[in-house]
Amino acid sequence: VKALIRYLRQGPDGVIEAQDSDATVNELTIGSAADRQIQLIGREVGADHAAIRASGGKLAIACRGRFRVQINGKSVASGSLALGDQIDIAGHKLRLFKPPAGFDVAIEVTLTSADASEFENAFRTDLDKTWLSKRSGAWLLAILTLLLALALPLQSVFIHRQGKPTPIPSVDDALWSAGPLSPAHELAAGKKCSACHQQLFVHVQDTACRDCHRSVADHIAASTQALAHLGTQQRCAQCHREHDGGASQIAVRDDTLCVGCHADPGASFGSIPRKLGAVSGFARGTHPAFSIQLLKPPAGSEMAALQDWVQSREPLATARERSNLKFSHQQHLDGARVTRARDGGVLGCADCHTLENDGQHFLPVTMETSCASCHQLTFDPNEPTRQLPHGKPLDAIYVIEDYFARKYSDPTLPVKKSTQARRLPDKEIPTDLADVCTGPSYICANRRAAAEIENQFAGRGCVSCHEVQDSHAKDIQERFQVIPVHLTQDYFEKARFNHRAHAVQKNLTGDAACLSCHKAKDSKESSQVMIPDIGNCLQCHSNRYVKDQVTVQCVSCHSYHPMAIMQANSQEQ
Numbered sequence: 001v002k003a004l005i006r007y008l009r010q011g012p013d014g015v016i017e018a019q020d021s022d023a024t025v026n027e028l029t030i031g032s033a034a035d036r037q038i039q040l041i042g043r044e045v046g047a048d049h050a051a052i053r054a055s056g057g058k059l060a061i062a063c064r065g066r067f068r069v070q071i072n073g074k075s076v077a078s079g080s081l082a083l084g085d086q087i088d089i090a091g092h093k094l095r096l097f098k099p100p101a102g103f104d105v106a107i108e109v110t111l112t113s114a115d116a117s118e119f120e121n122a123f124r125t126d127l128d129k130t131w132l133s134k135r136s137g138a139w140l141l142a143i144l145t146l147l148l149a150l151a152l153p154l155q156s157v158f159i160h161r162q163g164k165p166t167p168i169p170s171v172d173d174a175l176w177s178a179g180p181l182s183p184a185h186e187l188a189a190g191k192k193c194s195a196c197h198q199q200l201f202v203h204v205q206d207t208a209c210r211d212c213h214r215s216v217a218d219h220i221a222a223s224t225q226a227l228a229h230l231g232t233q234q235r236c237a238q239c240h241r242e243h244d245g246g247a248s249q250i251a252v253r254d255d256t257l258c259v260g261c262h263a264d265p266g267a268s269f270g271s272i273p274r275k276l277g278a279v280s281g282f283a284r285g286t287h288p289a290f291s292i293q294l295l296k297p298p299a300g301s302e303m304a305a306l307q308d309w310v311q312s313r314e315p316l317a318t319a320r321e322r323s324n325l326k327f328s329h330q331q332h333l334d335g336a337r338v339t340r341a342r343d344g345g346v347l348g349c350a351d352c353h354t355l356e357n358d359g360q361h362f363l364p365v366t367m368e369t370s371c372a373s374c375h376q377l378t379f380d381p382n383e384p385t386r387q388l389p390h391g392k393p394l395d396a397i398y399v400i401e402d403y404f405a406r407k408y409s410d411p412t413l414p415v416k417k418s419t420q421a422r423r424l425p426d427k428e429i430p431t432d433l434a435d436v437c438t439g440p441s442y443i444c445a446n447r448r449a450a451a452e453i454e455n456q457f458a459g460r461g462c463v464s465c466h467e468v469q470d471s472h473a474k475d476i477q478e479r480f481q482v483i484p485v486h487l488t489q490d491y492f493e494k495a496r497f498n499h500r501a502h503a504v505q506k507n508l509t510g511d512a513a514c515l516s517c518h519k520a521k522d523s524k525e526s527s528q529v530m531i532p533d534i535g536n537c538l539q540c541h542s543n544r545y546v547k548d549q550v551t552v553q554c555v556s557c558h559s560y561h562p563m564a565i566m567q568a569n570s571q572e573q
């Protein structure tokens, strides 16, 4: 028989709630025991009170033992049932109704609310019937609980703190655990709960986290925090939950966390020094245009050593860079003007830019790896194999002076005429001063060296790539200074960008993909900044779901804790 049982209960708000269950059985048992198909609770309900069976297409109810039921108000021990009949068992009402398709029997059960004592009555709950007295049982249990759940684990805390294992591993403070730790912490702290719970019965303190996470910096610098109207910093544990098995190691990756503060900086940021634009999302009009971080010599002192250069924050749209290296992408990417020394091919981005393992940055471009194959540091056209050392101006000057001193004093060294055409359109200098110099050889050598040094730093040598300062000093060794080169590696101080994820841009691959973001073919000078602004990113991204776009969150691009590599290093010392 396939039976539908519909329980009707009066909810706390007075509304009748229906709950259906079904059973396929030979007979529907009724009683207060938990294994009855229809369980009714009440003093007068027997554990096994009655049963409904189908026989010959008709339904009948039969009571067990001395129990009785009322059918349509008449008290009986058994009887046949018809649709609409109402059965009454200790106040509970059962009614047969027309079974819906697929069922043979349908019973509606209206329960009278049983009070707790009646509920207990359904089970054997009295201690009186056991050997244990109520009082002694309670004491025994309480003591056991305290011993197992408090004293032993507590003892284990102290044993752990001495760095020893606990005698009974299953009865240590892990018993107090609120759930499995995140995998990283399971490995790092394991059973040593005190790594985080340093004081018993006190919330996890930030100092516990910082003991291990020394390099994690606050989102807002302490000095700024004092100026902003933001209240106190949140505890680490408010954002980083534990004991849920790593499901939410970082509980808050949600944009709302960030937007809560950043949507209205005027209201919440008080008088912090850097005026931040309002950010309420990453879409047109909700996120400010980008600005970049550049290192520049302090105003008025072009020659300042690199360590004295200062950070300057500039809107990307108008920023100009000071790398002090002369270079034109346009020129070098033009196959009609520049070809690879090795195979005559046109230069590609990868000839000079190699992605680092982090996927974001490129290895620094150097003279040696990216330029030297074409730009040799020759200085005597008659000796095209002789080259100057790179990167050390004074050494270069010594090499030039020594070279010519030897050349002019050695009568056996023939002065060769240059025949080899140079690859670069360097300015021709008088190649054979010996022809015109008639004085003593050391004077001729010095003059020749001075002319070459001047050529290198003010004519066509080092100066073709470098900004050189000429002090016009008498002493040639002190006259020129190469202004330090600084190539920016990280334009976004506060944001990350993954090049690997953008190796393909829509249908563009290789250099064409690079060029869709970096207008390198239009860049004639290194001062031009080719980093794309927000408009480029918005072609493909939004922080909300938009068809055919990749959804990004604030934390896809920004890290909440500022990178604090410097701080980490200084703390290690």
Ligand code: HEC
Binding pocket: 173, 174, 175, 176, 177, 178, 181, 185, 189, 190, 191, 192, 193, 194, 195, 196, 197, 202, 203, 204, 237, 238, 240, 241, 242, 243
């Ligand atoms: C990596 C740090 C860490 C370790 C290790 C750790 N917990 Fe926790 N635990 C937390 C954090 C965070 C909370 C959240 C409490 C809060 O908001 O301060 C927490 C909460 C709890 C709570 C809930 C009570 C409360 O303070 O909210 C219990 C119980 C608990 N931990 C037991 C343990 C036990 C037992 C162990 C050792 C097996 C353990 N924890 C190891 C970080 C840790």
Ligand code: HEC
Binding pocket: 184, 185, 188, 189, 195, 196, 204, 208, 209, 210, 211, 212, 213, 236, 237, 240, 249, 250
């Ligand atoms: C016993 C040392 C230890 C303590 C104490 C500790 N951590 Fe960690 N935590 C680690 C290690 C180890 C890792 C994994 C390596 C890493 O990411 O630096 C980690 C990783 C994390 C991560 C990153 C996980 C990921 O998926 O990248 C977060 C977030 C974190 N811990 C927060 C906390 C917080 C909050 C506390 C304080 C409640 C805390 N930790 C206490 C050792 C510790």
Ligand code: HEC
Binding pocket: 219, 220, 221, 224, 228, 230, 257, 258, 259, 260, 261, 262, 269, 272, 274, 276, 494, 554, 555, 558, 559, 560
């Ligand atoms: C409690 C408020 C608050 C919350 C929450 C907050 N910020 Fe900030 N944020 C600030 C303040 C204040 C500053 C300025 C800090 C300073 O100058 O030292 C700031 C600075 C920044 C900056 C650097 C701006 C710049 O150019 O100097 C970025 C980027 C940023 N927040 C992004 C985020 C992201 C992403 C989140 C969410 C994961 C977030 N913020 C959550 C208050 C908040």
Ligand code: HEC
Binding pocket: 321, 323, 325, 327, 329, 332, 333, 347, 348, 349, 350, 351, 352, 353, 365, 370, 487, 511, 514, 515, 518, 520, 525, 526, 527, 528, 529, 530, 531
């Ligand atoms: C011959 C070497 C060379 C080749 C080839 C080359 N670059 Fe560069 N690139 C440099 C040098 C040198 C710098 C640093 C000087 C500067 O800022 O222009 C640089 C800087 C950059 C910068 C950061 C500076 C800025 O102004 O934005 C980007 C972006 C860049 N290159 C993209 C490209 C792309 C894209 C290609 C290929 C289409 C390419 N480069 C090919 C040498 C090269």
Ligand code: HEC
Binding pocket: 349, 350, 353, 360, 361, 362, 363, 488, 489, 490, 491, 492, 493, 495, 496, 497, 499, 502, 503, 505, 510, 511, 513, 514, 515, 516, 517, 518, 531, 532
């Ligand atoms: C979706 C746009 C996009 C594409 C495609 C792209 N870049 Fe970039 N590139 C950026 C952004 C944004 C930055 C600034 C990131 C930063 O400095 O944090 C950048 C920075 C650079 C830099 C200067 C930073 C450094 O580390 O030297 C170079 C060089 C560069 N890209 C070369 C390339 C090359 C080569 C390709 C092709 C393989 C390429 N980019 C593809 C957006 C792009």
Ligand code: HEC
Binding pocket: 325, 326, 327, 328, 331, 332, 337, 338, 339, 340, 341, 347, 352, 365, 366, 367, 370, 371, 372, 373, 374, 375, 423, 424, 425, 464, 465
């Ligand atoms: C594949 C060979 C090749 C490589 C590699 C190369 N260059 Fe060049 N470069 C040339 C050629 C050829 C010219 C002259 C082009 C012309 O006159 O149109 C030139 C011109 C220049 C000029 C202009 C010189 C002037 O006097 O007008 C500068 C500056 C320069 N290169 C710098 C660099 C730097 C810096 C690098 C390395 C980052 C580099 N080049 C890498 C071939 C190369």
Ligand code: HEC
Binding pocket: 325, 365, 366, 367, 368, 371, 372, 375, 377, 388, 389, 390, 391, 392, 393, 396, 456, 461, 462, 463, 464, 465, 466, 482, 484, 485
């Ligand atoms: C073809 C272009 C080119 C020529 C020519 C050139 N350099 Fe450089 N120079 C570079 C590049 C690129 C860098 C930056 C990366 C590096 O250190 O290689 C640089 C860096 C330097 C630096 C800074 C080194 C440092 O460690 O900070 C000095 C100093 C220097 N060059 C001196 C010279 C002198 C002196 C000459 C002439 C003998 C010269 N350079 C010729 C391209 C050139």
Ligand code: HEC
Binding pocket: 496, 497, 498, 501, 502, 505, 506, 532, 533, 534, 536, 537, 538, 539, 540, 541, 550, 552, 556, 557
């Ligand atoms: C032509 C479309 C296109 C443009 C333009 C573009 N992106 Fe993406 N971006 C993508 C795609 C596709 C992915 C997903 C790649 C993946 O899942 O590997 C992605 C992924 C990302 C991610 C998350 C992936 C990660 O691993 O970090 C960030 C963050 C991101 N882009 C930032 C930017 C920024 C910033 C710009 C602008 C400078 C930009 N994108 C421009 C197509 C684009």
Ligand code: HEC
Binding pocket: 255, 258, 259, 262, 275, 276, 277, 278, 279, 280, 281, 282, 287, 288, 289, 290, 291, 292, 491, 492, 493, 494, 495, 537, 541, 543, 552, 553, 554, 555, 556, 557, 558
């Ligand atoms: C696709 C990458 C990306 C996403 C997504 C993104 N940002 Fe930015 N954001 C940037 C870049 C790039 C900058 C400029 C670089 C910098 O300031 O260092 C920036 C700058 C900022 C600044 C400084 C603004 C100013 O006035 O200079 C704040 C604040 C900021 N973002 C907050 C947020 C918040 C909050 C979200 C989430 C709603 C968010 N960002 C989403 C890439 C992103």
Ligand code: HEC
Binding pocket: 206, 209, 210, 213, 216, 233, 234, 235, 236, 237, 238, 239, 240, 250, 252, 253, 555, 558, 559, 560, 561
């Ligand atoms: C307001 C929320 C918030 C608070 C408070 C907070 N964090 Fe985070 N934390 C984050 C978010 C969001 C990330 C993930 C952002 C990202 O990917 O860079 C994160 C990432 C981390 C990471 C992963 C590595 C990293 O640097 O990105 C560690 C470790 C961490 N937090 C430790 C701490 C510690 C320790 C404290 C307390 C001193 C703390 N956090 C307080 C929100 C918070």
